[in-house]
Amino acid sequence: MVGYTLTDNPKDPKKWVFPEISIQPKGFLLIWASGKDRRRAGHWDFPYPLILEMDSAGFHDGDAARILVNGEDRSLNARGLNVVRLDSEGNFVESTAFDTSWDDDAAVSLVRYLNKVPSGEILIIAVKDEASARLKPQARTALETLGSEHIGHLREWDSWGMISIVGQGKLVEDYRPSTEGQATAYLASKMTLHTNFKINKDAEYLALYSPAGTLIDSVSSGRQTQNVAFGRWPDGSENWCWCFFAEPTPNASNDTACASGVAEPSQASMSSGLYKRPITVTLTTSGDSKVHYTLDGSIPTPASLRYVDPLTGSRYADPLIIEETRVVRVRTFEDGLIPSTTTTYTYLINEDVHLPILSLVIDPVHLWDTDIGIYTDGLYPAYPNYVQRGREWERPVSVTFFEDDGSLGFASEAGIRIFGGTTREFPKKSFVLYFRDAYGNGQLNYRVFPEKDIDRFQSLIIRNAGNDGYGSNPRIRDPLMHNLFAEEGWIVSAKRSVFVYLNGIPWGIYNLRENIDKSFIVSNFSITDFDFISEEKDIEAGDAAHWDSTLSFFQTNDLGIHDNYVKAQELIDITAFTDFQIFQIYGGNIDIWGNIKRFRPKTQEGKWQWIMWDMDLTFGLEPETPVSHNSLAWHTRDRHRPDFGHDWADGDLWITLLLRKLLENEEYRNFFINQFADLLNTTLSPKHVTETIDSLAAIIEPDIPLEMTRWSSEWGGSVDGWLANVQELRDFAQQRPGFVRDHIVEKFGLTGVASLTIEAPSGEGSVRVNSILPTSYPWHGMYFQDVPVALHAEPAPGYQFAGWGDSSLPTNPTVTISLPEYYEIRAMFVPIEE
Numbered sequence: 001m002v003g004y005t006l007t008d009n010p011k012d013p014k015k016w017v018f019p020e021i022s023i024q025p026k027g028f029l030l031i032w033a034s035g036k037d038r039r040r041a042g043h044w045d046f047p048y049p050l051i052l053e054m055d056s057a058g059f060h061d062g063d064a065a066r067i068l069v070n071g072e073d074r075s076l077n078a079r080g081l082n083v084v085r086l087d088s089e090g091n092f093v094e095s096t097a098f099d100t101s102w103d104d105d106a107a108v109s110l111v112r113y114l115n116k117v118p119s120g121e122i123l124i125i126a127v128k129d130e131a132s133a134r135l136k137p138q139a140r141t142a143l144e145t146l147g148s149e150h151i152g153h154l155r156e157w158d159s160w161g162m163i164s165i166v167g168q169g170k171l172v173e174d175y176r177p178s179t180e181g182q183a184t185a186y187l188a189s190k191m192t193l194h195t196n197f198k199i200n201k202d203a204e205y206l207a208l209y210s211p212a213g214t215l216i217d218s219v220s221s222g223r224q225t226q227n228v229a230f231g232r233w234p235d236g237s238e239n240w241c242w243c244f245f246a247e248p249t250p251n252a253s254n255d256t257a258c259a260s261g262v263a264e265p266s267q268a269s270m271s272s273g274l275y276k277r278p279i280t281v282t283l284t285t286s287g288d289s290k291v292h293y294t295l296d297g298s299i300p301t302p303a304s305l306r307y308v309d310p311l312t313g314s315r316y317a318d319p320l321i322i323e324e325t326r327v328v329r330v331r332t333f334e335d336g337l338i339p340s341t342t343t344t345y346t347y348l349i350n351e352d353v354h355l356p357i358l359s360l361v362i363d364p365v366h367l368w369d370t371d372i373g374i375y376t377d378g379l380y381p382a383y384p385n386y387v388q389r390g391r392e393w394e395r396p397v398s399v400t401f402f403e404d405d406g407s408l409g410f411a412s413e414a415g416i417r418i419f420g421g422t423t424r425e426f427p428k429k430s431f432v433l434y435f436r437d438a439y440g441n442g443q444l445n446y447r448v449f450p451e452k453d454i455d456r457f458q459s460l461i462i463r464n465a466g467n468d469g470y471g472s473n474p475r476i477r478d479p480l481m482h483n484l485f486a487e488e489g490w491i492v493s494a495k496r497s498v499f500v501y502l503n504g505i506p507w508g509i510y511n512l513r514e515n516i517d518k519s520f521i522v523s524n525f526s527i528t529d530f531d532f533i534s535e536e537k538d539i540e541a542g543d544a545a546h547w548d549s550t551l552s553f554f555q556t557n558d559l560g561i562h563d564n565y566v567k568a569q570e571l572i573d574i575t576a577f578t579d580f581q582i583f584q585i586y587g588g589n590i591d592i593w594g595n596i597k598r599f600r601p602k603t604q605e606g607k608w609q610w611i612m613w614d615m616d617l618t619f620g621l622e623p624e625t626p627v628s629h630n631s632l633a634w635h636t637r638d639r640h641r642p643d644f645g646h647d648w649a650d651g652d653l654w655i656t657l658l659l660r661k662l663l664e665n666e667e668y669r670n671f672f673i674n675q676f677a678d679l680l681n682t683t684l685s686p687k688h689v690t691e692t693i694d695s696l697a698a699i700i701e702p703d704i705p706l707e708m709t710r711w712s713s714e715w716g717g718s719v720d721g722w723l724a725n726v727q728e729l730r731d732f733a734q735q736r737p738g739f740v741r742d743h744i745v746e747k748f749g750l751t752g753v754a755s756l757t758i759e760a761p762s763g764e765g766s767v768r769v770n771s772i773l774p775t776s777y778p779w780h781g782m783y784f785q786d787v788p789v790a791l792h793a794e795p796a797p798g799y800q801f802a803g804w805g806d807s808s809l810p811t812n813p814t815v816t817i818s819l820p821e822y823y824e825i826r827a828m829f830v831p832i833e834e
Helices: 104-115 135-147 149-153 364-368 477-487 517-523 544-557 560-570 572-588 631-633 654-662 666-681 685-717 719-748
Strands: 005-007 055-059 063-071 080-086 092-098 122-128 160-166 183-185 204-211 217-221 229-233 241-245 273-275 291-296 327-331 343-348 357-361 395-402 408-419 431-435 459-463 496-502 506-516 528-535 538-541 596-602 609-611 751-761 765-771 779-784 788-796 800-805 812-818 821-829
Touching: 005 544, 080 327, 092 104, 122 204, 241 572, 327 357, 327 408, 343 395, 357 506, 364 395, 408 459, 459 496, 477 496, 477 685, 496 685, 506 685, 517 538, 517 596, 528 544, 538 779, 544 560, 544 654, 560 654, 560 666, 572 609, 572 654, 572 666, 572 719, 631 654, 631 719, 666 719, 666 779, 685 719, 719 779, 765 779, 765 821, 788 800, 788 821
Parallel strands: 273 343, 357 496, 751 821
Antiparallel strands: 005 204, 055 063, 055 183, 080 092, 080 122, 122 160, 204 217, 229 241, 291 327, 327 343, 357 395, 395 408, 408 431, 431 459, 459 506, 496 506, 528 538, 528 596, 596 609, 751 779, 765 788, 788 812, 800 821
16 A cells, blocks of 8 residues: 555645555555554554653553553552453553552452453553562462462562563563663553644545555545445445444444434423523424433433423423423434434533532443442542542533523533542542543533633533532632632632532532633643643643653752852742742641642743642641641751641652751742732731632532532531531631741741831832732731841832931832831831922
8 A cells, every 4th residue: 555645625635645555356455544654564653761662651650550562551550459441452451550569459459350350351450559579369360360470570669560461371571670761561562653734623534645645535524424335335345325324343344334424413492501491392394203202311222212392391191381490302213314413411400509510411321320320439439539540430420510690501512431549539520521422522612610711621620619619618728728829810720619510419519610622731831842740740731751850950059059049039930930839838738739730831941830720629628738837848858757737648759848957048939928928918808818818608508508408418517517627727718927927036046026017108109029019008017137128118109219218228219127016017118399
């Protein structure tokens, strides 16, 4: 086939050229119209140095394991043993993981799992988090039984290991300890070719040309339906026709049932919406088509209820009126045609909800089925379905959003997964939505968050408020910290409180918010080329070269030297980093090691900036971090100490490196202390924080009774308890600044705090204190002795600065002074003489 070409444009017949490859008579060749332009047989564009070319591989990129199958990441990246299972041809079957590091039952589950692997199937096993040092004897025995004598080579310092084995005891690849950027397990390559163009689902032209430019074959298709194939039938016959296939057969003959088209979907007379009274719904039908519907979220089949008369909602068997909240899914069936796509409607009848409403409709088997349900324990309760990650644990969902005035915001098909860390264990779980071409919409086009002029989203998170979202907890800690941080001008993940319905059942109050992924950086910062890293070194975009050099610079240089401090300011955005640290310290957040996200534009001047994420474990939520917690000591620790809170949070001292090193520099140390003082006097002042708490609580308070009705039986909680816990947030806001100031004095060996009062005649001028420009006088703030404060007098129009009330100060409008315990100063202005 070398020299032959494929194209989707008749004006460009040589758009994509075949490599050196042959097709046997009556053979098949699968080519992906992905736009990725891959022409080398058996090659995948691997972003790291390779041991050899491959389509499936396990490798370590510095922090996370990637087990790639035909170019797609299939790893769960979970602690313990991560297992990816392939069939004998190397096709992906499933992913799972067993926390054999800490859980005895997981080792037993692993043994049972491995014993069921059919002969010839392939496993790639990744070992994470020093699991080898604590690998249970049962787990070792299981691996050895499968033929992996190399499991014995795993050593305590091998934080990652990869083993590739075949079922029934045949080892196909040897074990190698992981090294960054190196493939450590691999499989035989398979042929994968990708064109440099994509096929349009609405209508497309596709043509095959000879090396001489002669048209060999072509097809012009109409609109294509998701999960429906279009091709010739019967294969190889002279009397063929174009057909639609409900069962695609890639890389094989078109030998499944041929249909002449796809049935037209039925439309409902009433759109999704909020209704005050029962409604009657009629569905469109045409010709010999039969319309079937369901009321439980399941996909209609010919066995589902058949529509004859207007729908009701009180009994399945009879025609009825929708009398209570229902989700209706409708599908058309007609002889000789492939069933239509499913249309979904949400009818909310007399619901007393004040928040915007997000309706999620998902086939119940995708939620509750033991094998494939994402919300259940599944077959292995020790490692339940709801902790699984990756595309294979994504399910289709119909999403409908109603604004708080009841108007329809958007309706879209999407993919849904369970989201979060430890909160996956909660009965009320978080979700993440993905808008993909596979579901009919490559992105969501709607301005979800009024505060941002962004109307394109590839993903949204539906968050259960994290650890603050159960029992009588306030459910506003995370948005509280984000709102306060945003007031300093930093971009944060936008959020809206919403009330979720799951298959028509009230599911409670959630935060609908932006997902901090690559598209978030693009849309919020208007850049397309950037490095983006999460956690210690989980590369989301770009690479870690600049971050590695930045860390190396901080580790190996004395930041007390002025030139080194100047260089540090060229590497990171000092103000962004400092504010990020101050908010973590003020909130008492020690759940940070897995929530550090930073990025930098890939330019000569690009500096690292920090993005706030996951602040629910703040404001004294945990007993280990009360209002008096010395979070400044925790965030500047240089060794493990048991009095710093959670043991699991103590081991990652890289988190504190940058702040520790910067504080070696006196200029930065004064900046840090003054910036902290400025924030405690303004955005983080008791008055302002309390007002922010009240405003957030007021948004969700009307729906708290319904939230408690839904969830209190499963994990406690009451309206009175919620009110009491909101008051605890106010108490924290009142008390926290005093403790933080004490911690600053202790940490830096200062004499004490300083009370500063500024006077300025009304209408004549103002005085800027560090970064603060007060709007009324007298103004009072708390600062620190031994740390100079900058004052700058700014006259109003028609006035000029005349001096300071303290005669010991220079007559300059800008002065830097060291404050005593109490200090009052007045700025004087006089009219400008004509």
